[in-house]
Amino acid sequence: MNAVVEALRRRPDHEAGTSAGSHAAARARLALLGTGTVGGAVLARLAGWRHSGFADGLSLVHVANSRYASSAAAGIDPSSARDLLAGSIQPAGLDAVPVALRGTGHRIVIDATASAEVAARHAEWLEQGIHVVTACKLARGTALADWQAVEDARTRGGSRYGDSATVGAGLPLLRSIRELRAGGDRIHAIAGVLSGSLAWLFNHYDGLRPFSGFVRRARDAGYTEPDPREDLSGEDVRRKLLILARAAGVGLEQEMVDVDSLVPDALAALVREDVDAALPQLDAPMRERYAQAYRNGEKLRFVARLERMDDDGWSAKVGLAELPPGHPLAGGAGTDNRVAIWSDRYREQPLLIQGPGAGAGVTAAGLLDDVLRIVHG
Ligand SMILES: NC(=O)C1=CN([C@@H]2O[C@H](COP(=O)(O)OP(=O)(O)OC[C@H]3O[C@@H](n4cnc5c(N)ncnc54)[C@H](O)[C@@H]3O)[C@@H](O)[C@H]2O)C=CC1
Numbered sequence: 577m578n579a580v581v582e583a584l585r586r587r588p589d590h591e592a593g594t595s596a597g598s599h600a601a602a603r604a605r606l607a608l609l610g611t612g613t614v615g616g617a618v619l620a621r622l623a624g625w626r627h628s629g630f631a632d633g634l635s636l637v638h639v640a641n642s643r644y645a646s647s648a649a650a651g652i653d654p655s656s657a658r659d660l661l662a663g664s665i666q667p668a669g670l671d672a673v674p675v676a677l678r679g680t681g682h683r684i685v686i687d688a689t690a691s692a693e694v695a696a697r698h699a700e701w702l703e704q705g706i707h708v709v710t711a712c713k714l715a716r717g718t719a720l721a722d723w724q725a726v727e728d729a730r731t732r733g734g735s736r737y738g739d740s741a742t743v744g745a746g747l748p749l750l751r752s753i754r755e756l757r758a759g760g761d762r763i764h765a766i767a768g769v770l771s772g773s774l775a776w777l778f779n780h781y782d783g784l785r786p787f788s789g790f791v792r793r794a795r796d797a798g799y800t801e802p803d804p805r806e807d808l809s810g811e812d813v814r815r816k817l818l819i820l821a822r823a824a825g826v827g828l829e830q831e832m833v834d835v836d837s838l839v840p841d842a843l844a845a846l847v848r849e850d851v852d853a854a855l856p857q858l859d860a861p862m863r864e865r866y867a868q869a870y871r872n873g874e875k876l877r878f879v880a881r882l883e884r885m886d887d888d889g890w891s892a893k894v895g896l897a898e899l900p901p902g903h904p905l906a907g908g909a910g911t912d913n914r915v916a917i918w919s920d921r922y923r924e925q926p927l928l929i930q931g932p933g934a935g936a937g938v939t940a941a942g943l944l945d946d947v948l949r950i951v952h953g
């Protein structure tokens with residue numbers, strides 16, 4: 577643990593975007609894992625780049641969903657990749673990924689899944705010199721030992737880890753924290769709305785119509801996690817806060833974040849197939865929370881806070897807050913994330929970053945920005 581904290585203190589991250597690639601001229605081979613909401617938008621963006629020059633030097637050689645895969649050394653047309661998968665009989669084994677990427681030049685895995693099994697392979701691929709670009713938070717936003725394994729593997733493999741899409745769906749949050757640290761600042765606190773789906777929910781919920789209906793709309797719009805309880809329980813926000821904290825040099829364990837879940841125990845206990853029908857369990861408690869805030873003239877916002885304490889320890893909390901309408905975190909619209917960062921240079925007035933924090937398009941753009949940073953240095 578001490579070695580981990582020491583490593584966090586010692587070096588501002590040098591992730592995708594801050595070191596030049598040595599194979600910039602060679603063809604970069606991409607493997608895309610996940611073709612759902614985010615992965616589908618990655619394919620659409622790649623397809624849209626065909627005549628723009630952005631895709632020059634990139635070749636999609638492997639694509640997979642949870643069931644099937646398709647590999648082609650000569651390249652896969654992104655616009656027909658989903659059809660190709662629909663007709664594929666190649667099972668989606670992860671051992672096939674490095675094989676499909678074999679050759680000289682950059683090898684890049686894009687993880688657009690929510691799969692723990694895929695996240696558990698990140699370190700192994702990085703160690704082999706394969707770059708990983710991910711929207712999935714499970715490798716860096718869970719146990720500190722897993723975060724450390726990714727750090728060690730990319731150091732040993734000389735590879736890079738693109739994680740812009742894991743917090744703020746590509747907003748320049750992690751990048752700003754790393755640049756502040758690289759410029760000699762210490763981070764003192766971070767507070768913000770880190771969930772796009774919960775932002776959308778509390779920007780739309782009116783206390784009159786059932787909260788469960790809004791949850792279904794957020795899910796259908798592609799803002800929630802595949803299982804919306806991940807968002808409503810605060811788990812997804814906990815992961816984002818851990819990723820931000822670790823980028824800020826603070827080696828928090830999961831248990832050190834105090835999380836106030838919105839999910840009643842009975843809903844939490846259900847198997848995933850039964851969740852949709854049980855969502856109305858949220859309605860009465862949320863109506864009550866809303867009515868109380870309304871009576872006080874306040875707004876409900878799901879807020880994450882990380883603060884350095886007087887004894888140099890850290891306090892980390894995630895949960896629903898009642899905020900006055902003029903509060904800096906009460907603003908924004910749609911899926912906006914709104915994050916304040918206090919550092920040595922931003923001691924009195926924090927740096928504020930705001931923008932859409934969920935959705936297929938912005939997330940896919942964040943992933944492909946990281947790919948281009950790796951390829952072009
Ligand atoms: N939806 C959003 O706005 C954002 C999502 N993310 C993250 O993006 C990831 C994907 O989210 P969605 O696209 O919404 O989920 P989704 O459920 O729509 O898609 C997940 C995809 O992963 C595939 N998959 C699952 N296990 C796999 C395996 N072992 N190998 C290959 N493919 C596998 C599934 O078949 C599916 O195609 C999640 O980790 C989420 O946290 C991050 C930022 C924003």
Ligand SMILES: N[C@@H](CC=O)C(=O)O
Pocket residue numbers: 742744745770771772773774799800801807812933934935
């Ligand atoms: N479910 C997440 C999507 C992005 O990570 C959210 O609501 O923010």
